[in-house]
Amino acid sequence: ICSVATPLHREVLAVNFHTITRLNSDQRIRWRIAYNSEMFVTKKIKMDKREFAKPITEIISSRKQKDENCGSLLADFPADSVVSGPSLEESLECALKVLDKSPDELDPYYKLRAVKSLASYQHAFSLARALEEAPTRFVVITDPDFYVIQPNWIERVIEYMAHVKLAIFGAPWNPSWYQKFRDFP
Numbered sequence: 001i002c003s004v005a006t007p008l009h010r011e012v013l014a015v016n017f018h019t020i021t022r023l024n025s026d027q028r029i030r031w032r033i034a035y036n037s038e039m040f041v042t043k044k045i046k047m048d049k050r051e052f053a054k055p056i057t058e059i060i061s062s063r064k065q066k067d068e069n070c071g072s073l074l075a076d077f078p079a080d081s082v083v084s085g086p087s088l089e090e091s092l093e094c095a096l097k098v099l100d101k102s103p104d105e106l107d108p109y110y111k112l113r114a115v116k117s118l119a120s121y122q123h124a125f126s127l128a129r130a131l132e133e134a135p136t137r138f139v140v141i142t143d144p145d146f147y148v149i150q151p152n153w154i155e156r157v158i159e160y161m162a163h164v165k166l167a168i169f170g171a172p173w174n175p176s177w178y179q180k181f182r183d184f185p
Contacts, residue, residue, distance in 0.1 A: 001020065001029065001030070001031050001032070001139075001140040001141075001142060002031075002032045002033075002034075002127060002130040002131055002133075002134055002139055002140065002141050002142075003016075003031070003032075003033050003034075003130065003141070003142050003143065003144055004033070004034045004035075004036060004085065004123050004126045004127050004130065004143075004144075005033050005034070005035050005036065005144050006035075006036045006039045007037070007039060007065065007067040008039065009144040009145070012144045012145040013033065013144035013145075015147075016142070016144055016145070016146070016147055017031065017077060019147060019149065020148070020154075023148075023149065023150070023151050023152070023153065024151075024152055024153065024154045024155065025152060025155075026152075026154060026155060029154065030081070030134075030135075030136070031077055031081040032081060032083060032130040032131070032133045032134050033077060033081055033082050033083070033130065034082075034083050034084070034085040034126035034127060034129045034130040035082050035083070035084060035085055035126075036085035036086075036122055036123070036126050037066060037067045037084070037085070038064055038065070038066050038067075038087055038088050038122075039064070039065045039066075039067075039119070040060065040063055040064060040065075040088055040115075040118045040119045040122070041063045041064070041065050055103065055104055056092065056103045056104075056106055056111050056114060056115065057089060057092075057103055059111070059115055060088050060089065060092065060115070060118070063115075064088060083129050083130060083133055084129075085122065085125070085126030085129060086122060086125045086126060086129070088118060088122060090125070091118060091121045091122035091125050092114060092118060092121070094121065094125055095114065095117065095118075095121040096114065127141065138158050138161070140154065140157075146171070157169055
């Protein structure tokens with residue numbers, strides 16, 4: 001089971017871990033959690049002209065929340081389950097490779113886009129790290145606060161996927177999110 005956690009997700013992820021462990025009798029369940037000890041605090045991103053004049057790394061530093069001690073997260077999971085997610089600066093560098101620009105070369109439009117998307121990029125790069133650590137054929141990717149509460153659901157999903165030869169299996173979005181992809185298997 002792969003997931004990404006930030007300091008805000010510790011409690012819900014611990015509840016999810018204990019719920020999944022209790023409901024699934026298979027003792028071979030392995031977790032890979034990418035822990036982002038840094039978070040970008042958006043505070044309703046409104047950037048005035050003075051903030052645009054700052055280097056993007058300074059904007060990130062002023063809105064960064066860091067948790068040096070992930071001990072309480074590790075207490076709920078086996079020690080080999082937690083991998084470090086990338087820093088916000090590393091995430092920005094990876095994302096900017098697509099634009100073939102350095103952070104200092106960004107014009108205000110791209111600077112705002114980069115800042116608004118930074119948390120999503122960090123989440124995606126962290127998930128990639130967790131997936132690299134997954135040594136099994138089947139992988140569950142879940143948000144920390146996404147709960148499946150049916151008994152033995154892991155075994156049932158794997159059996160179903162093998163039976164109908166599915167490569168991917170997902171849950172539908174909440175109906176209120178009408179713009180999201182529908183009819184996922």
